[in-house]
Amino acid sequence: MSVDIDISGLRPESVSVVPSPLSELGMALHALSEPGHHPGLQGWVTTVTAGLDPHLADRMCEADFLWRTSHSDLFHPYAGIPGGTALPAATLAEELDQLDQLTDEQFVDAALEFSCALPYGTPGPPMLADPGLRQRALELAAARGPRQLLFTQRLFEDPPRVRAWLRQFLEDCDEAFFAETWSRLRHQLTADARHKTDLLRHKGLTEALAAVSPAVLIDEDGDRITVDKLGRGRTTTAGRSLLLVPTSLGRPHLMVLHRYGWQPLLHYPITSPGPASPLSVEELSRRLAALSHPARMQICRSLARSTFTTSELAQIHGMSPPEISRHVGVLKKAGLITTRRRGRYVLHQMDVTAVARLGSDFLEGILR
Template identity: 30%
Template sequence: MFVKQPYREPGGMPIIVAGLRSLQRIHVVVAPLIELGSALHVLGQPKHHGREEWAQNVLAGMSPVLAEQSRTWAWATQAIRATPFVRVTGNSDRNDFSGQVEQMRRIPARELANQLLRPVSGAGDPAAARKWGKSRGPAVTALVDALIDQPQAAVGRFLDFLAATWQEWFRDEWHTVQTDLVSRARQIEDIFQRFGGSAGLDCLDPAVSVRGNSVVIAKVQSRRHDVSRRGLAIAPSAFVHPHVYVANIPGQPLLLIHDAHPDQGVVPSAPAVLSRLTVLAHAGRLEVCRAIASEPRTAGEIAALWGMDPSQVTRHLRALASAGLVRARRQGRFVQYALEVEAVESVGVDLVRLLLR
């Protein structure tokens, strides 16, 4: 019988959300602008969401003008989203689309323009915004320059873009997903009320876990957010998969956007993936893997047949086993090692899942 060696995970690089015990309430948000941010992200990068056909259909139904505007504004909803797409509003009866847009109209143009520049200038530095805007091509360069130099006109273009997007396609999408998102939000709120915030957060996504007074999110990012004073909000989404998006806007509750119906597969942590990559990034260990890929062998047999130092083969096998890439079985007085083929195959898949998370 094969015995899988225990895997010990090294120190990590997750996102830590601390201060849960001080929260009186965790807000569950269902808002069209937050969901529009996720939908526009999918529209710009449909492949890793598995929604190429959906994106093609949406684009095919758009007017040429809106299609061009959508490409020009795509940077506002990618890895870092513009603030309007991740703002938590405290007034739930104004969480309809027209209400959210009306709230934006009341924001001074310069202030709203700075919020829109967040993806290219988190610190609000115009020079940085111009620099990184240029890296996105002429159309984005012109738009970023306009947000800095002519905020009133540029903000008007953004609001017109939102209105056209709602009118031409997102209104129908919102009506399709809204009922499901509201149902999921009520389910989470019910868990909060019956079992507490920790239980509710623990069920959001396989990448999200509660440890004591903190939430741990498996992402390739070392960040710590204390929500004891600022608050925490969560938003179920029909479009955010495969991501778990953490929006850190100063002066706002930390916002966690998660898949409304996540799969329950195991989500690898950054240390787990990094450990396997590190172990495999060695010519000698790869040679040992090749030796046991087709049939189990002992360390001595590997050393003899491949002309390797026995003690080094043993060290390689121990490193591979500790990373879960090799399994061992006792055969009388011998210990044979076999390659965990599925574990090796999963390294690339797990890496992509983690990077997209």
């Protein structure tokens, strides 16, 4: 089984490799909803989840079927803009403006993909104009669950209101956790896009696709791309561009947008950087020994949530400052906490990344 993209007559300049903040936000929501798909992101997922506002977490569940099993084509709105040549924008705000450019029919069609299992690679019915089709969609949504049914009802009753809700939700996610994540990821995504673009220019599409994934092949005539997936689909670039959008949070998912009438798009995970050097036995023993003391476990719990001075930790845990200093010294020597000076105060904080490497169960335990 595979997804095929007919690229007959596709000009080299019509292939673009561009990162997308909105697409990456979609993958962030997917990873938060299905952390089991992304074991390499457990530390990040745990940290974000622990700091998430409860109200935002509740809103995240209202329409999580848009990103839980995969992520909706709504996170690639540029692919649906008429003309077939639009590219991802540089900022999330600009891409949300692109989302606003989709017609209500396009928005509804893409939003119902996972709640109603509507036709995908073929022309779909004009859902908003046909009461019979809307009723059928509601029945399909009800079979999926009450949240899908409620979402579909709201979508049919007032598409602009649902669009406004989604935009506001995505903006709130950006403010809560994604802006910081994107500031870290965009540089490596831009570097990967630059590398793939250089391959396109100097070695051709075949070499560039080989660098995207060994599951992406081009036939000998250069007229068809075949993506090896457990699914079937077919689309064409006729009159449109081909988009390659890298993702850092999306590994191991390799996704193909082949919605009828939209630009074909490959959303591919960038090559993950080499794993951090494994700890030596001595370093591992030092960290485990540091965490074996119950008082240090309690200190870790505090420092995982915020920064504290020695005096503040002493007051919180009912110990003297010298006792706290000794425990902090052990944790710092083990590489589990960091310190920084702010004026005349020295602040201690947990190194979440270092702790996550010891195991997600421990990290979740101190963040519980």
